[in-house]
Amino acid sequence: MASQLTAEPTVVVVGGGLAGLSASLEIINEGGKVILVEGESNTGGNSAKASSGINGAGTDTQKKLGIQDSPELLIKDTLSAGDDENNKQLVKVLSENSVAAVEFLRSVGVDLTDVNLCGGHSVPRTHWIPSPKEGRPIPAGFEIMKRLRAKLNELHKEKPERFRLLTQTKMVDIIRESGKVVGVEVVSADGEKSKITGDAVILATGGFSADQDGLLKEFGTQTLGFPSTNGAFAKGEGVKIARKLGAKLIGMERIQIHPTAFVDPKEPAAGTKFLAAEALRGKGALLINSEGKRFGNELGRRDYFTGRIQEHAKPIEESFQGGSAGRNAAIMLMSEKTIDAFGRPAFNFYAIVKKFFKKYENHQELAKALNVGDAVIKATLDEYQEIFDGKKEDPWGKKVFPVAAISPNEPIYAAIVVPAIHYTIGGLQIDDHARVIDEQGKPIVGLYAAGEVTGGVHGSNRLGGNSLLECVVFGRIAGHSGINASKTRTEL
Ligand SMILES: Cc1cc2nc3c(=O)[nH]c(=O)nc-3n(C[C@H](O)[C@H](O)[C@H](O)COP(=O)(O)OP(=O)(O)OC[C@H]3O[C@@H](n4cnc5c(N)ncnc54)[C@H](O)[C@@H]3O)c2cc1C
Numbered sequence: 453m454a455s456q457l458t459a460e461p462t463v464v465v466v467g468g469g470l471a472g473l474s475a476s477l478e479i480i481n482e483g484g485k486v487i488l489v490e491g492e493s494n495t496g497g498n499s500a501k502a503s504s505g506i507n508g509a510g511t512d513t514q515k516k517l518g519i520q521d522s523p524e525l526l527i528k529d530t531l532s533a534g535d536d537e538n539n540k541q542l543v544k545v546l547s548e549n550s551v552a553a554v555e556f557l558r559s560v561g562v563d564l565t566d567v568n569l570c571g572g573h574s575v576p577r578t579h580w581i582p583s584p585k586e587g588r589p590i591p592a593g594f595e596i597m598k599r600l601r602a603k604l605n606e607l608h609k610e611k612p613e614r615f616r617l618l619t620q621t622k623m624v625d626i627i628r629e630s631g632k633v634v635g636v637e638v639v640s641a642d643g644e645k646s647k648i649t650g651d652a653v654i655l656a657t658g659g660f661s662a663d664q665d666g667l668l669k670e671f672g673t674q675t676l677g678f679p680s681t682n683g684a685f686a687k688g689e690g691v692k693i694a695r696k697l698g699a700k701l702i703g704m705e706r707i708q709i710h711p712t713a714f715v716d717p718k719e720p721a722a723g724t725k726f727l728a729a730e731a732l733r734g735k736g737a738l739l740i741n742s743e744g745k746r747f748g749n750e751l752g753r754r755d756y757f758t759g760r761i762q763e764h765a766k767p768i769e770e771s772f773q774g775g776s777a778g779r780n781a782a783i784m785l786m787s788e789k790t791i792d793a794f795g796r797p798a799f800n801f802y803a804i805v806k807k808f809f810k811k812y813e814n815h816q817e818l819a820k821a822l823n824v825g826d827a828v829i830k831a832t833l834d835e836y837q838e839i840f841d842g843k844k845e846d847p848w849g850k851k852v853f854p855v856a857a858i859s860p861n862e863p864i865y866a867a868i869v870v871p872a873i874h875y876t877i878g879g880l881q882i883d884d885h886a887r888v889i890d891e892q893g894k895p896i897v898g899l900y901a902a903g904e905v906t907g908g909v910h911g912s913n914r915l916g917g918n919s920l921l922e923c924v925v926f927g928r929i930a931g932h933s934g935i936n937a938s939k940t941r942t943e944l
Contacts, residue, residue, distance in 0.1 A: 471903025534911020583795025
């Protein structure tokens, strides 16, 4: 049986990524209680892997850096990236709440005081943690999840009944009684089944980028054979379980392939890849093909550059840094200046710890390793310098030129990158109260969703940094709607 509605409503949140933790904190802040159900042994999800940051349009950080931005401009960029297929109302809500979302994370101690220019954005607005001069870098997603979890632990210590976390507990079904969602059925690590009930359920179970034999086969045959940047838990269980209940799915065939995932020279054929952060290109990395030539605008949209790699780049031979195991690939080039701008500790993690990058003293060394003529690499770098200096138009329409060009005579760092399944744009249809909508266009009473489990916000293609933003904005909205579920129900 569902618990009775009390002065302190209880909301069951499923999934301990950014959407789930944002919803949980919002519920507690608004006086409710949370039971958080997480299938893995710890919270974090793919959110903890996020490396480029979260979008905010018009933040104090941007103002301090002299960047002029507005929710309207973020709406424009988001719709442009999504080919106008986005749910406009959701995009409006997303953009108008972006400053509050960044502030929400800063309020739990995340130092989001630097911004990146990511592909498809008109201005730098992807907030991340400034790279320390020395020591280990602090990846945005990991830090965000650590701080939110610490805040929830602190609230739990003060008043344990406010926040209960059940890890290694997997939702296997949603319970509906008399037309209302009243809880979920779960299985614990030892295989025991039980029911967890509350006044509302929020699904925050993430996407399906690792569901090769399920939803990817059904909706994304074009993605089969690509590696993935996601954790194995990204199986779309929230989507599948809500679908059985009659939830409407939207944009399921829109699966984002990220153009740049590192090929590990130790394991070039591996199916799970480490993402080459968007910020690398945002700080001036160049991409060339196996012939040593640029073949696209490095700051173009993700689908655009993935298409360029598929059509204009061939697999890299094993003789160059272990090759790309037969996959079409690009070579990412960085210089000392672009490394400094990106952050040396973060770069050293890729170059020294992971060994994805190899250093060449100059273009001749790189040309030799790649088995192309010196003149080809020199011409590529010289031409880019001219474009960078405004003496020539970029043939691929690059208009923003971050940091510096790469001189043929300076050290060049090179890594092989390939496209990888990164994000599932589609999912459960929600409205601007984060209510899950059914096939008939009506909200499923008591059921809410936020984050990658939902669809509609991003249209045909997601803009970098908008996913973490979506998790915070709609996670908080879902939390708010969840604790007001009794009111919402009477309104329906
Ligand atoms: C490598 C990488 C880098 C990225 N970088 C960025 C970035 O810089 N900026 C950006 O905006 N986006 C980025 N993204 C995308 C973004 O991180 C994700 O889309 C977002 O974090 C998803 O958050 P979420 O809360 O919806 O899901 P997740 O964070 O994936 O959390 C879902 C949670 O639900 C749990 N779960 C799933 N099914 C069940 C079940 N049946 N029962 C119980 N628990 C369940 C999972 O174990 C998981 O912990 C990146 C993604 C990846 C993979």
